[in-house]
Amino acid sequence: MTLALPTPVLWTLAGVYALLGIATAIALSLANIHQDQDHRELKARIQSWWIIVTVFSGALLLNRTISILFFAILSFLALREYLSLIPTRLSDRRVILWAYLAIGLQYFWVHIGWYGMFLIFIPVYMFLFLPMRMVLIGETTGFLNAIGTINWGLMLTVYALSHLSYLLMVPTATNPSAGGTGLLVYLVLLTEINDIAQYCWGKLLGRHKVVPKVSPGKTVEGLLGGMTVTTGIAVVLAPWLTPFSPLHALCLGLLLSLMGFIGDVTVSALKRDLKLKDSGTLLPGHGGILDRIDSLTYTAPLFFHFTVYFYVGGQWL
Known part of the structure; x- marks a missing residue:
């Protein structure tokens, strides 16, 4: 079955590519301005994001079977x-x-x-x-x-x-504007934006550690900054990609940003127990697969069951 991606999803993906283009331009500018500093990790992160986004969007553009296989x-x-x-x-x-x-x-x-x-x-x-x-x-x-x-x-x-x-597999009637694909893109986008926002705010303003014994780099300022950004974007994108009311979008923004953080530090606890910095080397600048999907291990089930409880109801029962 071919997935003819809804217009809101296509525009959202186009926006993500535009943001990656801006990030790439900024990284190149920083490298030229501050030639005495090492920007290799930043470049590697952005290059990996290009690959991740391209593979993800490619899987969605093909058909539902390929997406599930992905x-x-x-x-x-x-x-x-x-x-x-x-x-x-x-x-x-x-x-x-x-x-x-x-x-x-x-x-x-x-x-x-x-x-x-x-x-x-x-x-x-x-x-x-x-x-x-x-x-x-x-x-x-x-x-x-x-x-x-x-x-x-x-x-x-x-x-x-x-x-x-x-x-x-969410019924189209549940989300007429963007379908199940819109819900998927909404979830993944918010989860990953939350990771990036918490990282950036932590670097800029981070002073107070949240769980220093598990993840010393995580700060209260980074957590709150990420929650604010993620919740704001959740409310803005909800009418575009989801059937959620403003109140539900607000609640989901707070829930996903907090649960994303917990998923992140849970995998960090695993790595610390094993005395590892990263779970692998498959994604330059990020580490391994677990380093990139750790937040999703918590946000995906919670988002899914929130959606089913409030919007799908008994259609699958």
Whole structure:
């Protein structure tokens, strides 16, 4: 099925590309003006953003199946990166194989629109099946740590992220102006803007640490600045991309900015426990996949269920 992107979505994506063009021009100007300073990380970040936005928008422009496949691949890469960081036992490999197979099934439920199975497959059936499979192997040393590690990784990188793709299945009647794609773009845009805004405000005004033992770079000023910017943009874009009332858009702006922060520091706690700065090197200037999607692991499910509760109602039940 081809996704003829609604006009509001196309204009929003065009706006994102325009902002990237402005950011690129600013970075080049800074490099020319301040030649004594190292701007390589800034350039790498912007270059990675060009790639991320191009791949994301390309997946949306093709068709719904390709879009769902894109998120399945994203989950696969995120789970693989996660498991590459976490110490696992040799005997866990057969259990991990089942975790990878669960990715295909989870996104298959999305593809066929089986809402009930989408909701419970990983948190119920895989949660019960993986420990059973591990028990049959017979290795009891480190059992609790191993199964907890795999189950949490599956929830974080597959279940949470799969809510992004199910937004594409939202009935058109729910959001006549921009459809499910508009909701998806709205969510991703606000989450990523929040990350950028919190980073910028923290660099400019940051004085007071929020969680110094987990993420020393996070400040109260950065958090509040990011929440203000994100909430403002949420209210402005809501009539364009969503069916949300001004009050709901305001609430979502506050919720997404706060939950994005929590998702970020939760993955930061994981990396600090493992004594790592970044989760990988796939995205220059950003780190790994987990470094880029950490906020979405919290914002995606919350945004999805907020939308379903207030706007979709019982249409999927």
